[in-house]
Amino acid sequence: MRKVPLVESIRIIGRGSLNWIAKRPIVVSFEVTDSCTCYCRHCDHGGPKDDSANLKPGDYRRYMDALRPCVVQISGGEPMMRDDLVEILRNIKAGDGLPYTILVSNWSLMTEERYLELHDAGVDQFSVSLDFPDERHDDFRVHPGLFRHLSKVIPRAAHFGYDDIVLNSCITSANAGEIAAIAGKAREWGVNLCYSAYSPRRTGCRDYFLNTPEQLALMNSGLDRVEAMRDKTNWIVNSRSTLDATRRYFECGGTPGCKAGLRFLVVRSDGMLQPCSMQFHQYPLEARNQMVQEFTANNTCDQCYVSIRSYLDKSFPQLVGENVAEFLSLSVREQA
Ligand SMILES: C[S@@+](CC[C@H](N)C(=O)[O-])C[C@H]1O[C@@H](n2cnc3c(N)ncnc32)[C@H](O)[C@@H]1O
Ligand code: SF4
Numbered sequence: 107m108r109k110v111p112l113v114e115s116i117r118i119i120g121r122g123s124l125n126w127i128a129k130r131p132i133v134v135s136f137e138v139t140d141s142c143t144c145y146c147r148h149c150d151h152g153g154p155k156d157d158s159a160n161l162k163p164g165d166y167r168r169y170m171d172a173l174r175p176c177v178v179q180i181s182g183g184e185p186m187m188r189d190d191l192v193e194i195l196r197n198i199k200a201g202d203g204l205p206y207t208i209l210v211s212n213w214s215l216m217t218e219e220r221y222l223e224l225h226d227a228g229v230d231q232f233s234v235s236l237d238f239p240d241e242r243h244d245d246f247r248v249h250p251g252l253f254r255h256l257s258k259v260i261p262r263a264a265h266f267g268y269d270d271i272v273l274n275s276c277i278t279s280a281n282a283g284e285i286a287a288i289a290g291k292a293r294e295w296g297v298n299l300c301y302s303a304y305s306p307r308r309t310g311c312r313d314y315f316l317n318t319p320e321q322l323a324l325m326n327s328g329l330d331r332v333e334a335m336r337d338k339t340n341w342i343v344n345s346r347s348t349l350d351a352t353r354r355y356f357e358c359g360g361t362p363g364c365k366a367g368l369r370f371l372v373v374r375s376d377g378m379l380q381p382c383s384m385q386f387h388q389y390p391l392e393a394r395n396q397m398v399q400e401f402t403a404n405n406t407c408d409q410c411y412v413s414i415r416s417y418l419d420k421s422f423p424q425l426v427g428e429n430v431a432e433f434l435s436l437s438v439r440e441q442a
């Protein structure tokens with residue numbers, strides 16, 4: 107995985123330290139639309155939605171000025187459905203390279219031209235969802251032809267050599283046996299890989315959680331094989347400690363200690379704040395402190411272990427230490 111240049115790394119650590127002390131979020135996820143090109147089986151989005159109340163590109167500057175995150179995720183729904191995505195990026199990115207910006211997308215609308223355009227507009231990391239290493243991906247995402255499209259466009263985009271593409275694979279009961287094969291696909295396509303964990307909180311459905319000893323054994327043997335593939339290039343973006351915590355999340359049925367609302371938050375497409383994408387308590391931008399007092403201080407939810415949590419549940423010394431030790435120039439390694 108591409109290392110962030112040293113000067114930018116220092117800026118990220120500097121702003122992160124200030125935010126930690128000032129109790130501002132380290133990571134903000136902008137859900138720029140609720141509409142989507144897919145109808146994934148594990149997700150509560152899917153298909154077209156009413157986009158009439160979406161924030162305009164210029165509105166994002168006000169959020170950036172108030173929240174000053176060092177890492178931004180641009181997500182959705184499917185963010186590439188916004189024709190003005192480049193304009194949104196220009197309002198999020200400042201001249202100093204901050205924030206480190208991750209585009210979380212299913213890549214159904216990605217082309218080589220758009221990849222280059224978004225790269226030039228300031229995307230630091232392209233997170234591409236992949237649930238299966240073959241056409242079963244189309245079935246899970248209810249999008250015929252998606253895998254074939256990815257298998258063409260991902261290697262071509264990787265060929266530009268920016269080393270900024272990360273496959274994002276959400277572990278479910280449906281793909282627990284494919285964990286190592288998905289890693290093989292990332293290698294074949296010349297890109298990086300990050301695992302995330304299914305949460306039943308999004309849809310209320312427990313069927314895609316790992317509910318049986320057989321499913322847990324499949325996950326563990328898959329992750330053991332992935333651990334054996336690690337090398338110094340950090341193409342497996344999750345740290346070993348994060349993958350161990352992912353195993354425990356499934357084994358224990360949850361992970362307590364969530365800092366949603368404080369260390370990270372979601373800005374909905376209409377501009378309201380939420381603690382995370384699966385908690386629907388909404389606050390206007392000006393009431394962020396109220397969200398921390400009312401929600402974060404009393405939050406007992408342990409119902410996900412998406413990567414944003416695995417990253418921000420850590421203490422600040424651990425967070426900085428792990429990144430500096432392995433990646434400085436710093437690499438921001440995980441996304442939701
Ligand atoms: C909500 S999507 C939004 C961005 C884009 N549409 C995509 O699929 O990448 C972001 C990520 O959330 C993951 N996701 C969806 N439902 C989930 C669930 N129930 N638990 C954990 N992750 C989930 C997806 O697999 C995807 O990688
Ligand atoms: S996971 Fe992403 S692509 Fe799938 S329905 Fe949800 S928002 Fe759309």
Ligand code: SF4
Pocket residue numbers: 305307364365366381382383384385405407408409410411412415
């Ligand atoms: S554990 Fe935290 S981030 Fe996950 S669903 Fe619950 S409140 Fe949201």
